[in-house]
Amino acid sequence: MxxxxxxxxxxxxxxxxxxxxxxxxxxxxxxxxxxxxxxxxxxxxxxxxxxxxxxxxxxxxxxxxxxxxxxxxxxxxxxxxxxxxxxxxxxxxxxxxxxxxxxxxxxxxxxxxxxxxxxxxxxxGQSSYHIHLKNVQLNKKKRQVKIDDQELALTPKEYDVLAFLIQNPGQPFTREKLIETIWGYHYAGDGRLIDDLVKRLRKKMEHADYQIVTVWGYGYKIDEEA
Structure with a gap:
């Protein structure tokens, strides 16, 4: 055990x-x-x-x-x-x-x-440890994200949220769904937890070929068309 x-x-x-x-x-x-x-x-x-x-x-x-x-x-x-x-x-x-x-x-x-x-x-569920989406590389085994071979300095939860969105490009998720998926339970807050985390991720992903975009009135998604 x-x-x-x-x-x-x-x-x-x-x-x-x-x-x-x-x-x-x-x-x-x-x-x-x-x-x-x-x-x-x-x-x-x-x-x-x-x-x-x-x-x-x-x-x-x-x-x-x-x-x-x-x-x-x-x-x-x-x-x-x-x-x-x-x-x-x-x-x-x-x-x-x-x-x-x-x-x-x-x-x-x-x-x-x-x-x-x-x-x-x-x-x-990890049939593939490596995922490439444009110039972003995700290594699930090492819990590592790189942009043009430059590793991002991510906190554990920043990695979890970004990895989840990268593996579901184009699919929007509510704040509540992201918290439930990443933290494993319903967070009875105002969504600021995810909003602040996404804000930090956007700054760290400024050189990526795509971004995390806001789906107004709903949540967030990876913009696979960017």
């Missing part, structure tokens, strides 16, 4: 999640702050992180930034603060999901299993 790192500065939460996840068959390692995790990663690597935001020393968001510089391992962020800014920032930094405390351990398990199911579906 997958190995899960649980990082939280509250002992009782670590104990509860460890007990519940082990009961579900997961291998679990627990840590009280980000510094312990960075040390542990020198010798072992999990299949998923459950990461609290508010911790001493290296907090959750800083740890997430560091993790995403070297890894695309799934991360579920948890926080006692139910603030939209925290949620958007966590997702933009590359978190795969976000839960607000207090939450049900059962709900956490469901979300973890959903993440692994999505990973399995993606891997099974």
């Amino acid at each position: 997958p190995h899960v790192f649980v990082i939280d500065d509250e002992q009782n939460i670590r104990d509860i999640l460890e007990k519940y996840l082990k009961k579900e068959g997961f291998t679990v390692s627990t840590f009280q702050d980000g510094a312990e995790v960075l040390s542990a990663l020198k010798t072992s690597e999990p299949d998923l992180f459950v990461l609290d935001i508010m911790m001493p020393n290296v907090d959750g968001l800083e740890l997430l930034r560091r993790l995403r510089k070297q890894s695309f391992i799934p991360v579920i962020v948890v926080s006692a603060r139910d603030e939209e800014l925290d949620r958007i920032l966590g997702l933009e930094l590359g978190a795969d999901d976000y839960l607000t405390k207090p939450f049900s351990p059962r709900e956490l398990v469901v979300r973890i299993k959903n993440i692994f199911k999505r990973i399995d579906r993606v891997e099974q």
